[in-house]
Amino acid sequence: MTNHTAPSSPGAAIRARDLTLTLGTRQAPVEILRGIDLDIDDGEVVALLGPSGSGKSSLMAVLSGLERASGGSLSVGGADFSALDEDGLAAARRGRIGIVLQAFHLLPTMTAAENVATPMELAGSDDATPRALAELEAVGLGHRTGHYPTQLSGGEQQRVAIARATAPRPAIIFADEPTGNLDAATGEEIIELLFARRAETGATLLIITHDDALAARCDRVLTMADGRIVSDTRAQVPAQAAE
Numbered sequence: 001m002t003n004h005t006a007p008s009s010p011g012a013a014i015r016a017r018d019l020t021l022t023l024g025t026r027q028a029p030v031e032i033l034r035g036i037d038l039d040i041d042d043g044e045v046v047a048l049l050g051p052s053g054s055g056k057s058s059l060m061a062v063l064s065g066l067e068r069a070s071g072g073s074l075s076v077g078g079a080d081f082s083a084l085d086e087d088g089l090a091a092a093r094r095g096r097i098g099i100v101l102q103a104f105h106l107l108p109t110m111t112a113a114e115n116v117a118t119p120m121e122l123a124g125s126d127d128a129t130p131r132a133l134a135e136l137e138a139v140g141l142g143h144r145t146g147h148y149p150t151q152l153s154g155g156e157q158q159r160v161a162i163a164r165a166t167a168p169r170p171a172i173i174f175a176d177e178p179t180g181n182l183d184a185a186t187g188e189e190i191i192e193l194l195f196a197r198r199a200e201t202g203a204t205l206l207i208i209t210h211d212d213a214l215a216a217r218c219d220r221v222l223t224m225a226d227g228r229i230v231s232d233t234r235a236q237v238p239a240q241a242a243e
């Protein structure tokens with residue numbers, strides 16, 4: 001019998017075995033993920049490519065604990081996500097995982113500093129505000145900490161989102177088309193920043209992109225089609241070494 005357990009092992013940021021995700025209704029189920037086996041090491045920078053609808057965002061949602069898999073097993077940052085209940089999953093995600101999405105998703109009623117500090121406060125940090133201010137400084141927004149999202153450009157909002165993701169020093173950063181809402185030049189700045197913050201913190205990075213040039217900068221490129229990983233290629237020279 002195949003052993004589908006995913007014990008935590010040192011050096012493994014993500015270990016997934018036969019992950020499936022089926023949505024829709026009982027009468028009309030839709031198989032979104034069809035058996036994902038994946039190991040990502042600590043500190044790897046991985047691009048996730050594939051046509052629209054192939055399941056990239058769904059896979060990221062499952063790996064980041066936003067969506068629960070229908071089957072299979074999953075260990076993330078040493079926590080067995082498949083064995084945790086909702087509260088346990090929420091606790092395991094906190095501080096372990098940072099997420100950057102295409103549409104920024106900042107809270108509109110909070111300043112930049114509050115957007116970055118609040119998740120750390122909720123996680124019990126007693127120095128959330130100074131950490132948030134330091135992180136905003138690191139993403140080049142030291143002069144915008146009191147601004148609300150509507151007072152910031154798209155690129156600035158994404159910088160806040162990056163600061164929010166990296167400030168708790170997560171082991172893994174997930175980024176889903178982080179430049180999708182930005183013009184090309186601003187998008188390049190955001191990628192430079194994301195890679196720089198990742199290098200600084202040593203986090204594992206999984207980034208969904210349609211950009212081949214960006215994928216070429218990563219250590220490893222996964223390609224999805226129809227709910228499966230259909231190719232997995234590694235750079236000859238680790239891309240980060242070239243930075």
Ligand SMILES: Nc1ncnc2c1ncn2[C@@H]1O[C@H](COP(=O)(O)OP(=O)(O)OP(=O)(O)O)[C@@H](O)[C@H]1O
Pocket residue numbers: 023024030032050051052053054055056057058059
């Ligand atoms: N709640 C849902 N119920 C049914 N089907 C869904 C649901 N959410 C997503 N899907 C379907 O799952 C498939 C995978 O979607 P997903 O967003 O993961 O793809 P993607 O590769 O990220 O696409 P894109 O590049 O366009 O963002 C799509 O066919 C989508 O229509």
